[in-house]
Amino acid sequence: MSKPQIEKSDLVNYVSKNINNKKQIAEFFYYWMSLNIEYDYDLLKKIRSKRLSKLEQDQSSNTDYIFKEKKAVCIGYSTLFQEFLSAFDIESEIIVGYAKTEENPTLELEVDTDFLHAWNALKINNNWILVDVTWAKQFEGAITDFYFDIDPERNILTHYPNDSKWQLLKNPISISDFNKLPYIHSFYFQTGFPKTPIITSDSKYYYFEFKNNPNKNWLVKLTYSLDNLNYKSVFPEYIKNKDGFTYKFSKERVPNNSIIRMDLTDFNEEKQMMIPYEKVAFFNL
Known part of the structure; x- marks a missing residue:
């Protein structure tokens, strides 16, 4: 019925x-x-x-x-x-x-x-x-x-x-x-990141500045593309700050007008498990 x-x-x-x-x-x-x-x-x-x-x-x-x-x-x-x-x-x-x-x-x-x-x-x-x-x-x-x-x-x-x-x-x-x-998926904020990353630059480098996430398990991966299809790794330098961290990478390594894609990985150190989440954010340089 x-x-x-x-x-x-x-x-x-x-x-x-x-x-x-x-x-x-x-x-x-x-x-x-x-x-x-x-x-x-x-x-x-x-x-x-x-x-x-x-x-x-x-x-x-x-x-x-x-x-x-x-x-x-x-x-x-x-x-x-x-x-x-x-x-x-x-x-x-x-x-x-x-x-x-x-x-x-x-x-x-x-x-x-x-x-x-x-x-x-x-x-x-x-x-x-x-x-x-x-x-x-x-x-x-x-x-x-x-x-x-x-x-x-x-x-x-x-x-x-x-x-x-x-x-x-x-x-x-x-x-x-x-x-x-940037385009930022709601997932970024729901994981605990409190603020949108701040992007700055000088004559040689780009800087992506993040505020600390209370959930320490999240790892950030940055890649770049000119067509939003084919992405290559940025390999940035990681700098620990008082209330967050910064990724620094050379302008010579990343072409002008690139799109930077941010992926996140949930790393559970105790269980030694990694769960990746792709396409969480996109930034236009």
Whole structure:
């Protein structure tokens, strides 16, 4: 015997009876959607290949269709999330812009339509916060809370809104400055690294400065490429600092305009085990 179909109204009624705090209400729908709405990669392929029919375009943001089929792309996630929030008088906006990913560590707004993206801003206790329900699961091995109430300083590493006010930064940045920022996967911060690495240089060397990670097991590997396809090892010099460490390498060793890729390895000294995690961050020199 099949289980009865849950309706949107059932979820709203459940939350109405059990949750009063508006931020917790938003979190409930963030997690429920992450658990129950799959990312629609087939639809994404059609969008990118310009083979989307008018019906499919309409369905991509039709919340009844999305809820029934349990699959969506970013505009669908954002629209359904906003509908749930509206039922509880939580003010929200759908933010449209671009996403920086490991495929595309720099953006050209005129041509990079494949990297258009949508997420949400919602107003809680008179303060706007940023939420990306899509990315809570799409690029993660498991559902993460990283993309709920994202620190704007971290969000701007990967999300560039068309309207700069939704950067929620004291001093919004241009697309040129955005492209100078690294792409950093949420995994980097979730391992315990507190800050984005600082990149400096002088006439001879580049310096990658990291703050200490409370979890001492993480090892960093740096490689470089000119095409984001073929990578070669950097072989940097390791320098221990008071509150972190620095990787130093010669400019003669790495060509101008290279992309530096950072991989992490979890080294368990006690068990003598190493678990590598590739493509955690990309930096444009």
